[in-house]
Amino acid sequence: MISFPNAKINLGLSVIACRDDGFHNIETLFYPVPLFDILELVKSSDIKTKFTRSGIEVASDFDSDLCMRALNLLKKDFEIPPLKIHLHKNIPPGAGLGGGSSDGAFMIKMLNEYFELGLTEQQMENYAGILGSDCPFFIRNHPRFAKGKGNEFEDVNIDLSGYFLLIIKPPFSISTKEAYESIKPSKSQVNLYKLSELPVSQWQGKMVNDFETVVFKKHPILSEIKSNLYELGAVFALMSGSGTAIYGIFKHEINPHHHFPGFFCHSAWLT
Template identity: 50%
Template sequence: MVTFPNAKINIGLYITEKRADGFHNLESCFYPVGWCDILEILPADELSFKSTGLPIPGNPDSNLCLKAYHLLKQDFDIPPVTIHLHKVVPIGAGMGGGSADCAFTIKTLNELFGLGLTVVQMENYARRLGSDCAFFIQNQPQYCFGKGDEFADITIDLTGKFILLVNPNIHISTAEAYSGVKPQKNEIDLREVLKEPVQTWKNVVKNDFETHLLPKYPRIENIKNKLYELGASYASMTGSGSTVFGIFEEAIEAQKHFEEYAVWEGKL
């Protein structure tokens, strides 16, 4: 079975407090986008995992796809599988690529072996593997809070608009991103603000990580400024970076402006 785990963007990201367990509480809108990996899972005589495409750092045995398999294996008598992940979405880019791979593994195993898991049950498995993994089970726009693993409906529809994602090949670790954050209460109601036209978001909807990461990495700020120069209605860094996205009313020819970077553009 072949699936296409897709990335997401954060529209607004507010770090509201440090938790007793060491994590942070946040508020954000997670929105799925079409930049995808390719994931193939097939029954096999023995468990195996391989990856192609972009190199994935770390030990392959600790890949989230394998962790998802082992997690379900604890509760279900599922046979061995072969997992082939073709990595396309940049790694450490603030788009949840690894989390999507994990969630799609859970969904695929559920379908492949008829496990009968509900959406809620799959989300609960995903939460055990990473803070934003659970989002990709439903894979639809959500207001996210808690650690980024609790969801509520949100009124937002960008259908028909165009998005441009630019990754400047800068890897920002989660530890580095959070080390410069000063948690504070969000002063806006994000769910209400995002009901307004996209053009009104520019000076209102913010990503708290930008405050300290943009001065440290001028390339990220330059990309954001360039997206506005090209006519973006709204532009922002997504997640803890370093990818920047712009939302446009019309398609643009982006490659010539960002030739040295990884770029994806499409219709929302």
């Protein structure tokens, strides 16, 4: 069985407050985008599961990879035989694009289908929530307003079909832990849910990402990338998640490699 875990972007992100459990309350809009890893699994005749990776290098060891953590989580409740699992990484880690979270969530969905476990979407979201705060989003995988730790959802009517997406990431990353340690939570001055009802052309200056203030201060090149995207004609640009990927939404197609040499670049029409 093969699947294609996709990335997400954040259309605004507000860090509201610290929680007693060590996490933060946030408000954000998740939007799935067409940048895909490739995840494959088959039954194995070996006595142990074998997990391999290729593509963009990931710092984590195999046991802590969210694919393996998802497998081990479900094995606590279901009889799952040894597997051969291969993950090809196209989504850069440490970018705020949710690649690892998507891989873990898609592993849950694949195991549920492959072994006919009979899990509902809500049950799969519950398992995904154990793996990470934004993992549950990728179970249903459509635009949603998120609050709490990022795992309490409401559907939103956002459709970016017909826009051209450009994602730029410089050759360095920021850990989520580092980003949250640097930010001072504060009550949001905007209502992201209401802002999602506005046309994209009115988002600039209204939809904000609270992490930009602290992350741009440490890495000014990110602010320059965002400014360059607007200069190239983006109708909206923002850093995704806690960084370091910056995306631009355009009405026209653009070749990124001429403008951002040496950076990770991904572009696609949204459908």
